[in-house]
Amino acid sequence: MIRINENYTKLKASYLFADIAKRVSAFAAAHPGRPVIRLGIGDVTEPLPPACIEALHAATDEMGKRATFRGYGPEQGYPFLREAVAAHDYAARGCHIEPDEIFVSDGAKCDCGNIQEIFATDARLAIPDPVYPVYVDTNVMAGRTGPSVDGRYEGILYLDSTPSNGYVPAVPAAPADLVYLCFPNNPTGAVATKAQLAAWVDYARRNRAVILFDSAYEAYIRDPQIPHSIYEIEGARDVAIEFRSFSKTAGFTGMRCAYAVVPKTVTAWDKQGRPHALHGLWNRRHTTKFNGVSYPVQRAAAAVFTDAGRSQARALTDFYLGNAKLIRSAMAGLGFTCAGGENAPYIWVNVGRDSWEFFDLLLEKAQVVCTPGAGFGKCGEGHVRISAFNSRENVEQALERIAAALR
Numbered sequence: 001m002i003r004i005n006e007n008y009t010k011l012k013a014s015y016l017f018a019d020i021a022k023r024v025s026a027f028a029a030a031h032p033g034r035p036v037i038r039l040g041i042g043d044v045t046e047p048l049p050p051a052c053i054e055a056l057h058a059a060t061d062e063m064g065k066r067a068t069f070r071g072y073g074p075e076q077g078y079p080f081l082r083e084a085v086a087a088h089d090y091a092a093r094g095c096h097i098e099p100d101e102i103f104v105s106d107g108a109k110c111d112c113g114n115i116q117e118i119f120a121t122d123a124r125l126a127i128p129d130p131v132y133p134v135y136v137d138t139n140v141m142a143g144r145t146g147p148s149v150d151g152r153y154e155g156i157l158y159l160d161s162t163p164s165n166g167y168v169p170a171v172p173a174a175p176a177d178l179v180y181l182c183f184p185n186n187p188t189g190a191v192a193t194k195a196q197l198a199a200w201v202d203y204a205r206r207n208r209a210v211i212l213f214d215s216a217y218e219a220y221i222r223d224p225q226i227p228h229s230i231y232e233i234e235g236a237r238d239v240a241i242e243f244r245s246f247s248k249t250a251g252f253t254g255m256r257c258a259y260a261v262v263p264k265t266v267t268a269w270d271k272q273g274r275p276h277a278l279h280g281l282w283n284r285r286h287t288t289k290f291n292g293v294s295y296p297v298q299r300a301a302a303a304v305f306t307d308a309g310r311s312q313a314r315a316l317t318d319f320y321l322g323n324a325k326l327i328r329s330a331m332a333g334l335g336f337t338c339a340g341g342e343n344a345p346y347i348w349v350n351v352g353r354d355s356w357e358f359f360d361l362l363l364e365k366a367q368v369v370c371t372p373g374a375g376f377g378k379c380g381e382g383h384v385r386i387s388a389f390n391s392r393e394n395v396e397q398a399l400e401r402i403a404a405a406l407r
Contacts, residue, residue: 007143010153016133016375017041020359024369031367037398039327039387040369042186042345044251046319046391048300049312052250055303059296070295075287077104077259081298084305085259089244095231101263101279103286104293104301106256108216108245112180113138114289115212115241115260118281119178119268126157126176128169130187130376130383132214135180151378160379161188163350167339168192171199175207181230182214184221187376187385188348189340191226197233204239210268210278211240216258219249219317221343237263241278248345250304250313257293257301320345323395324388330399331386334406345388348373358384365405368398 020040028036048056062068076082082099090097105111113134121143127135129152136153139145146154157176159169167190168183181200183192204211213230221228230240242261246252264279293301303309321342328341331349341347351358355372362368362384371387373380388395 005141005143007141010140010145010147011137012148015137016371019375020369020371023359024363027363027367034367036363036367036369037390037394037401038369039390039395039398040371040385042248042387042389044248044253044316044320044389046251046316048251048255049304049309049316051303051306051309051312052300056296056300059299063296073292073295073298075290075292076100076283077102077293078295078298081302082259084302088305088310090229090231090261093228093232095229096237097231097261097263101261103260103262103282104298105258105260105286105290106293107247108214108243108258108260109134111243111258111260112212112214114285115243115282116142116144116178118278118285119210123177124157124175125155126159126172126179126209128159128161128180128182128185129378130161130373130380131180132182132186133376135182135212136377158377158379161185161190162379163337163339166190167348168196171203175209177207177209179204179209179211180214181211182216184215184217184340184344185346186214186217186344187346187371187373187380189342189344189346190348191221191223191343193225194227194233197227197230197236201230201233201236201239205235208269209239210266211236213240213242215242216245217248217344218244219313220321220345222321223343226343231261231263238265238267241266241282246301246304249317250301250309251316252297252301255297255300257297317345319392320388323390323392326395326399327386327388330403334403341388347386347388349384349386350382351384352382355381355384362402362405366398366401368401 082102085102086097086099161167161169167188218228230236245258262279262282266278267275324341327347328338337350339348355374359372371385373383
């Protein structure tokens with residue numbers, strides 16, 4: 001008799017954004033004359049940078065000629081992209097990362113979920129709350145947690161992110177083996193200082209832990225004092241793995257290209273206490289289960305690092321940050337306390353009531369979609385996340401509708 005992985009039965013019936021999509025679809029079907037503006041899921045709306053389009057077309061043309069056709073590429077990514085990432089995303093910020101420590105993938109979401117496979121199933125977890133659901137759910141699937149009790153899974157050390165700590169969790173007194181951090185944060189939009197990240201690096205070194213650092217939104221940082229990478233912190237190469245994406249940097253949500261950085265000095269141990277370099281383990285997993293990102297997409301990603309590409313990608317993030325500024329100002333003007341929206345494309349609004357109730361209110365009265373904070377964890381209750389990813393016209397119209405609905 002074939003049996004299921006019963007850890008899946010611990011999960012909520014549906015993924016947060018799938019649940020939102022169902023509610024919005026039901027509303028749209030019942031009210032066809034009331035168009036909905038979506039400021040919920042963090043999907044981009046603006047076209048790809050012209051430099052990326054040009055590179056994509058050129059690479060596609062190469063695939064149509066025998067002399068330049070390419071079949072399977074290196075699973076870890078083509079050297080031209082890995083070298084560009086190492087030079088522009090790391091060396092330019094004073095971080096020592098080798099090209100062969102960079103693993104190109106089809107999404108940071110995939111990497112954040114897949115990386116846990118190389119760690120023991122009894123690893124002690126420390127995960128912020130509220131949090132991107134993938135961090136928690138993939139560990140539940142792997143069997144690292146007990147059941148959910150009062151909205152939290154047994155076996156996870158939850159790191160509360162609340163108004164009192166500026167939504168940046170403090171280093172706990174209790175030890176952990178695997179620590180998930182995300183800055184700029186999804187969903188709160190909060191950013192961490194170098195001192196705050198240094199405290200986490202020190203914690204990981206003391207406890208022989210590994211930090212999984214999601215910096216998918218680093219391109220939105222405008223404050224020069226805020227680090228873009230965990231590797232800007234001394235000692236982080238020994239204890240941290242970093243994830244980045246071209247999705248929000250250059251609008252690649254439909255193109256699928258990201259990368260993970262696994263330094264050769266990051267170490268974990270087996271039951272006998274023998275050290276193992278995680279770089280080799282991840283390389284083995286990556287080459288076994290992944291066939292690489294397509295050549296045209298990697299050429300398009302590499303174009304982000306050209307002079308034209310950097311300028312165009314910056315203009316994209318500036319555009320979305322302009323939306324974020326409008327949203328934060330409007331929500332603050334309505335009397336709400338907000339986080340994010342300054343170095344991140346998300347505005348975390350403290351609405352002071354049930355977050356699903358507020359979601360339904362905006363959907364019914366304003367035809368605007370946000371994301372209820374409760375979907376990100378227990379500490380997300382009483383908040384909603386509003387995304388800046390939409391056209392300026394839609395954002396302005398959505399804010400007018402929200403203001404009218406809340407009067």
